[in-house]
Amino acid sequence: MKLWERYHTPTTVDDALALLAQYDGQARVIAGGTDLLVDARAEGEFHPYPALVDITRIPELRRIEENGDFITIGAGVTHTQIVNSPLLARDATCLVESCGVVGGPQVRNVGTLGGNVAHALPAGDGTTSLVALDAEADIVKDGQPRRVSIQKMFLGPGQSLIDPTRDLLLRFRFRRADHREATAFKRIMRPQGVALPILGCAVWVRLDENRAAFEAARITIAPIGPIPGRADEVERAIVGQPAADETITQIAELAQSMLHPRTSKYRATADYRREMIGVLVRRTLALAVKRAQTGDIVPEGVGV
Numbered sequence: 001m002k003l004w005e006r007y008h009t010p011t012t013v014d015d016a017l018a019l020l021a022q023y024d025g026q027a028r029v030i031a032g033g034t035d036l037l038v039d040a041r042a043e044g045e046f047h048p049y050p051a052l053v054d055i056t057r058i059p060e061l062r063r064i065e066e067n068g069d070f071i072t073i074g075a076g077v078t079h080t081q082i083v084n085s086p087l088l089a090r091d092a093t094c095l096v097e098s099c100g101v102v103g104g105p106q107v108r109n110v111g112t113l114g115g116n117v118a119h120a121l122p123a124g125d126g127t128t129s130l131v132a133l134d135a136e137a138d139i140v141k142d143g144q145p146r147r148v149s150i151q152k153m154f155l156g157p158g159q160s161l162i163d164p165t166r167d168l169l170l171r172f173r174f175r176r177a178d179h180r181e182a183t184a185f186k187r188i189m190r191p192q193g194v195a196l197p198i199l200g201c202a203v204w205v206r207l208d209e210n211r212a213a214f215e216a217a218r219i220t221i222a223p224i225g226p227i228p229g230r231a232d233e234v235e236r237a238i239v240g241q242p243a244a245d246e247t248i249t250q251i252a253e254l255a256q257s258m259l260h261p262r263t264s265k266y267r268a269t270a271d272y273r274r275e276m277i278g279v280l281v282r283r284t285l286a287l288a289v290k291r292a293q294t295g296d297i298v299p300e301g302v303g304v
Contacts (some may be wrong), residue, residue, distance in 0.1 A: 006051040011058060016168060017140060019053045025165045027051040031076050032110040034103070035119045061114070061170065064088065071176050075114025075169040079126070080105075082113060089299050091176035093291065094132055094183035094202040098125040100302030101187060114169045117153055120160040123223040125200055129185050131220040131228045132202035135174040141167050154227035180215070181206045182291035184284045186301070188276050198268045199223070199261070201280035205288045207243055214238045214247070219285075221277060224261050233258055234281075243289045252281040 008027075010016040020027055030036055030052045055061055061076035064085050071092060073082070079099040082088055089096050102108055102116070102125050116126040117137070127150070135150040139162055150172070153161045162169055177183060187200035204218040217238045219231040234255045241247040261273040268276075291297045 002048045004049045004052045007054065008051060009054045009057045013058060013168065013170065016053055016055055016058065020166050023051050027053050027165060029053050029055060029164045029168065031056055031112040031115045032078065034107050034111040035115055069175055070173055073113060073172045075171055076112050079108035079111050079113065083108065083302055090297055092133060092174065092183065093297055093299055094129040094185035095126065096299040097185035097301055098129040098200065098202060100299065101125060113172065118160055118162065118164060118169055120154050120158050122157060122226060122228050123197055123200065125187065127228050128200045128220050128222045129202040130172060131230060132183060132204045132218045133174040134218060135172045137172055138170040139167060140170065151228060157226050180211060180292055182288045182297065184287040184291065186280050186283045188280065196266050199273055199276050199280055201284045203284045203288050205292055207292045211293045212243055214241050214243055219281065221259060221280065224259055231255055231259060248282055248285045251285060252278040255281045
């Protein structure tokens with residue numbers, strides 16, 4: 001099955017935008033293609049795109065960089081690049097852990113973080129961690145550069161703020177973890193081998209100067225709603241509480257009572273998924289606290 005008429009590999013952002021403008025909504029941005037090509041084949045009868053614009057030859061979109069207190073990740077950076085980054089392993093551990101469980105090695109080698117977000121599915125592993133990291137996205141929308149919060153990139157399931165026939169997602173930006181902060185990510189999969197997570201959870205915590213109490217936290221559990229979101233009320237409840245097992249158990253129970261996942265034909269029942277919220281929150285919070293208290297940070301579960 002032929003999927004495109006012409007395939008372009010621009011080497012600058014300006015060239016990519018010029019190509020999209022030239023095709024006036026008939027071309028489509030492609031990076032790894034692990035979502036785009038699968039979706040195209042799943043549609044059955046398919047009319048080839050007049051053109052695909054491959055952004056993976058644009059150097060600035062393939063970089064992971066430190067900029068003072070911030071880290072930037074180009075939209076064309078692959079999951080494997082993220083997993084192999086010592087900088088991210090130390091200062092954005094949850095992102096390494098989430099990207100490290102995407103698909104198999106072949107998918108991680110070509111699939112990109114930008115594609116994970118642009119596909120706009122609320123269960124995206126990389127997306128879940130970006131929300132917990134309070135990331136922002138640099139985009140070119142309607143010909144104008146913009147910086148938006150990661151959550152504003154999602155309009156609904158599979159509905160992105162950016163039009164993949166006209167706009168470009170350039171990079172992500174978030175603050176790196178300092179010495180009292182740490183992150184973690186865990187997910188629960190169906191045991192039958194179906195490549196869908198029942199739930200994923202990413203957390204970020206900041207402890208007080210004595211590393212004995214929670215000063216702030218961000219908790220993301222997905223998929224719960226139509227777009228990725230944070231457990232705001234749970235986050236507020238943890239502030240000022242001791243960074244101890246008893247608090248973590250109470251917060252996990254609170255998350256169970258306040259979050260309401262639906263029954264999913266392909267994932268699990270609502271009751272089971274609600275139970276798993278407690279399991280995931282306990283595991284991820286405990287791990288993040290341990291990392292923030294000890295400074296011993298080694299990503300877990302990568303490649304599983």
